[in-house]
Amino acid sequence: MAKIKGADGDDSLVGVEDEPNAIYGRDGADTLVGGEWSDTLYGGTGDDRLLSGGYVSNKLLGGAGADTLIADVGDLYGSDILRGGADADLLIGGRADTLEGGSGDDVIECFESENHASGGSGDDLVSVSEPFVGFFDGGTGFDTFEAGGDLIAEISNFELLRATSAVTATADGIEGFDRIELAGEAAGSLLDLTILTSGASSGVLDLSDELGELSVRLHVSLFGEVITVGAGDDVVESYAGYHTMFGGAGDDALRVRSGSVTMHGGMGDDGLTSSDGDDLLDGGEGNDRLSGDDGMDTLLGGDGDDFIASWKSFVVEVDAGAGDDAVRLNVYADVGTGEVEGGDGFDTLIAKGELAKFTLSGLERLETLSRVRATVEQFASFEEIAGASEDRRAVLALEGAGSLDLTGKTDGLGVSVAGSGGDDQIFAGSGDDILRGRNGDDLLNGGAGADRLILDAGRDTLDGGSGDDVFDCAGDARAVVIGGDGVDTLRVEGSLSRLKVQGVEVLDVVRGPFSASADQFESFDAIIASKGVPDGPLRLTLTGAGELDLSRQLDGRAVSLTGSQGDDALATSGGADAVRGGKGDDAIDGSAGDDTLSGDGGADTLTGGEGGDAFLFSAALSNRSFDVVADFESGSDVIRLDAKVFDGLGRGPLAEGAFKDLAQGAFDADDRILFDRAAGALFFDADGAGAANAVLFAELRGAPALSWEDFLIV
Structure with a gap:
């Protein structure tokens, strides 16, 4: 082993490459750099800078002074030991290192995983990039743990958690801190915090002191927990239910995906949302939004202008509290039941479905x-x-x-x-x-x-x-x-x-046909058919003999009008009307328009009015009665004869030889329709010059000119 010692001044010492080194800085602000083997670097007194150089285990001992100890961050094989000593030191670890701050307000930075770090005495800062494996002890003093991600390592004796990103931790782990804040650029935004189901838990997760006014988005998967957040604008989301949640002073959002829950919004404008359990939602003060779903729910609005909704109101108790509240109930079938109390203020119930089984009070x-x-x-x-x-x-x-x-x-x-x-x-x-x-x-x-x-x-x-x-x-x-x-x-x-x-005023016969008495028809100012053929004729029938004038009601619309079995007087408007008198001695006035008038049985009077009218004869002929045509005009009007009644004439225009004007000489065997112009009388002779007598079927008043061209067999 090579031993390298510095003097009393500010030394710069570098270890040899091919063997372990022991490097002593002694007094002064020294810089010590290890070699490629397992080195031990002693800073001594003074503000020293120690850097490990190899890929194996090293010891960096700062000694007295504000030292900087840096392990090789890329060291994958060695486990370094860094000890800061007496003053405010900076320790930077790599992977699987042991970092001890000692006394003083130290800063310890761990850039990779599996580190063991302890702050010692003093107000220390431990900053960890990968906190999911390792042991971290703040020691005595007010210590700060700065990290983000999964905080599942052993972490103890830290007063402040400074979160650099979203945090995942156990309940007891997160409650080990006295206070939580966001670091760097994240400060002032929402902390994303997830509480794991693993780890010990007292059943109470109270983060009101830790969070203070910090706003948090809290994800919880625990069962049966009592959860309290701080005074910020918090979001609490639970996936398991069976919780009691307290929202605090901010504008909070409390949500649960399944299971029963008790929620207290506290102060602020809160949003409380439950799911399929039997829930109690208490908005507290503020303008709150409460949303219940399946189950037996109790929804309390508290003071403020609240919106309270029960989306599937099977059994629900609502007390909206003071303020101008809105309560929404969705009741399916007739299974919903419960009570809704509006409380003080002007309250609104927004509803659909069956309310008969609900007790409603205080709703305006x-x-x-x-x-x-x-x-x-x-x-x-x-x-x-x-x-x-x-x-x-x-x-x-x-x-x-x-x-x-x-x-x-x-x-x-x-x-x-x-x-x-x-x-x-x-x-x-x-x-x-x-x-x-x-x-x-x-x-x-x-x-x-x-x-x-x-x-x-x-x-x-x-x-x-x-x-x-x-x-x-x-x-x-x-x-x-x-x-x-x-x-x-x-x-x-x-x-x-x-x-x-x-x-x-208006009779709408929809499609027709339609029947009424004359008095009933005439009691209306207008008669229409809202769903009939556009501009098609109205199909009306008179019930009971009477005088019926529809000129005002129809306003020019065409009508197909059938009289009663008695003696009727029928008048239409200016449309192309079809009027049939029925049995009885009828008077029919078609008014303007191209009308078709048929007296049917009885001695009828037919007046076509203006227009090209058709006078239809279809009733069985009788020597006891005939019809009167009051205003026939040759060339514009036409006489229609029913081929079944006027047998032998065929169909279509009347043959020229079948018509005989009696003023023009004797008739012969081919003559069937005989006209006495002086009397205006029209006869039908079934066999011409035969033994049968001609039958009078119409009288044309006004001695009109008449020819075979004025007839049509139908």
Whole structure:
């Protein structure tokens, strides 16, 4: 072994290459550099600098003074020993080294793994790059452990953890520090901290003192732990549940993925989120957000304007506390039950589903996300009812029959209400409402606004109130329909036979056909078919003999109108109408338009009006009656003859030889249609000059000119 000794001054000593060295700096600020073997470097007194040089084990002994001891960082084979001595030393280790600071405020830096470091006495700093293997002891004094990553080595007697990056540690390991802070550029941001399931644990993880006002993102996988964070804006995430969590003074976020949990947000605007267990969430002071899920949950808002949500409300107890709170309930089927207390302030319930099994109190406003079923008493307890967004109306359904008065509770969009199936009374407010009684004998009152009232089974009374209302009525339903002020529409299929209607301006027959009495038809200002063929004719039938004038109601739209079996007077508008009188002696006026008029049976009077009209004769001929055509114009109007009644004429235009104007001489065997112009009489002679008598079937008034070209056999 080579022994190299310095003098009393500031020496620079370098060991030999081919054997171990013992290098003594003695007095002065010396620089000692080892060789390639196992060297021992003695700094002596003074502020010395010692550097190991080989790949094997070395000893660097600083002695008195503020020394710097540097082991070879790339040393993969040796385990060096570095001892600082009496003053504030700097020790830099490599791999698997032992570093002892001694007395004084030392700095120990470990750049690789498997090191043993002890600060000794004094306020020391131990900085570790790979802290997952090794032994680290701060010693006496206020000591700082600076590291990041997995802190699973044996670490003891450190007061401060200065985290350089995200930290993973055991519960007892992290609680071994008095305080935690972020180092360097990370200072002021969020510490990412994961607590492992391994390692001893007292069941209480209280980091309130360690964290202080440092904000942390804490990941916990332990079961049954009581977890407390500091005064920062913290995030606590648990994957296992069965915890009790305390959030502290900041704006905290507490979350659990599974299992039951108790959460206390503390002060600040906190967010508490549970999962599938039986949970207690207490927001505390501040404007908090509480989110429960499956299970039997208790949600306490505390002071502040809180948002409290139960996403799958099976069994839930909610006390929103003081402040203007919002409570959301999602209730599926009818299994949800519990209590919701709004507390002081103006509180809002945001809900969907079945609320009948809930006890509701202290809630001023209801907002519906979709249909909400509740009792009359529950709905009546709210001051305001609306949809959950500005473009949606509230959707309500009654659980149990009763009288529900929503006057003054709803906004301009109104409300949609479905009855219970019993005998309900529903009074809507001033919005555009939708009311449906369902089964039972119901009273529906739309109030002000453009309302839609739907008639189902039962004997109902529908009162639209003021506004332009729509009544949807099944064809076989019985009801009294009252339009009220405004332009109201009755939408009904089939007939009005079971309806008593008053004050309704528009009849919507949907598709048709449709039947009503003359008084019923004429009680409306307009008749339409909202789902029929666009611009196609309305198909209407008169029930009971009467006088029916539809010129005002149709406003020029075409109609296919059939009279009753009695004596009718029928008048249409300016469309291309098809009017059939039915049995009885009818008077038919087609008005303007290209109309088709058929008297059917009886002695009828047909007036085509303006336009090219067709007069159809299809009833069996009789010597007892004939029809009168009041305004036939040759060349524009046409007489249509049913080929089954006027046998032998074929189909299509009448043959020229089959027509005979009696003023032009005797008729022959080919003449079938005979016209007496002076009398305006039209006859059908089935066999021409044969034995059968000609039958009068029409009288054309006004002595019009007539020729074979005015006839069409159909």
